[in-house]
Amino acid sequence: MSGRVFALSDGNSFYCSCERVFEPALNGRPVIVLSNNDGCAIARTPEAKALGIQMGDPWFKIRDHATAAGVVARSSNYVLYGDMSRRVNDVYRRYARDVEIYSIDESFLDFTGDADPAGQAREMRATVRRWTGIPTCVGLGPTRTLAKVANHLAKKRPELAGVCDLTEPARQDALLPTVEVADVWGVGRASAAKLTAIGVMTAADLCAMDPRAARGLLTVTGERLVLELRGILCQDLELTPPTRKGIAVTRMFGRPITDLDELLEAVASYVARAGEKLRQHGLASADMTVFFHTGAHAAGPPRSVSGRAALWTPSSDTTEMIAAATVVVRRLWAPGFRYAKAGVMLDDLMPAGSATGDLLAKVDPRREQLMAALDQVNRRHGRGALVPARAGLTKRWSTKADMRSPAYTTRLSETPIARA
DNA sequence: TCTGGGGTCCTAGGACCC
């Protein structure tokens, strides 16, 4: 046993609950919150679930039936949800020694060493409700995975009154057989299919599995899962948020796009938004991927393309990034398709303006030669002297293909779309 | 001239999460 006690607390139907806080008339009524463009349902109250509305149901398909049944639909308001999330976490911090904010509506709490974790969880839950208006459920366990399972049970079993305690092995033995393996955190559709095919149907079955066999079937992720279900800690709380690895802005269009200029305009606005995010975090990126594709459900020929632009120096400059994105889009463009979605992703993030020339020497012994060559290229493109940002990039710069290219290199690819 | 093995880095793609 780890001796640790973790709690997972999350807001019930969080987005819907936030809407109810500011509009109490919605209490007791079936409520759903819709995604961008009011595309589909992304949050549902129990009353809405009882009417058969599924996660991800397209609004245009269920609108008639839902409104007739008295369902209230709201467009999403992420500023509001973010603010409510902050308030809820402020309450958590009064009860837990440490808090890891896992998502907008879920946090892992460290209750290790507390005399009565379950009693504390009940009190915390009541306080959150009283101070913020948000109903929550809490799961307790010696590992994060068991705390997740406990939280799942707390939500599903009304008799538990919103708190499920799986810290004791006896409770684990009693309850794990009642949890379907697909409901274990980390077991998705593909893994669930593999597991049930060999007769592993419940969380208890998975717990009893040979860890090596789990690794063979599901890689290290599966092995860790088995150990964590047995109460052996594999992942502790992450108290300092890890630095971001990528920034993405992607959108479905409200209607299909068939015109290049329209697509360019959309992509430019996504790039501008991505640049804003970049500067907000004080970061820069030299690795941009742009993609667009037709709708998965739409009529007409399918097409999905993407292209990467490697910028010479890491940038967060909107004009520069839009120029690169425009080149990629033009090269990928083909008429005759009804494009439904596009996006831009920035990877290889690093602090803006970080300049450490000595890294280059470590990576490539032909430093002098390389520096001279890169300097020439940079001057030719009006970029002034070379400012290498970090080691990983020097490799890319040093290839011959990159030397010949103008401000950036592009790589394009097309992937088939699977049609149902 | 012929030949192999090991290490590292990078990339694409799958799977999963909320």
Place this chain on the structure above:
DNA sequence: TCTGGGGTCCTAGGACCC
């Protein structure tokens, strides 16, 4: 006509080097 928008981690395989 209309079906979300972010993220992370892991692995396999190729390129490259010694």
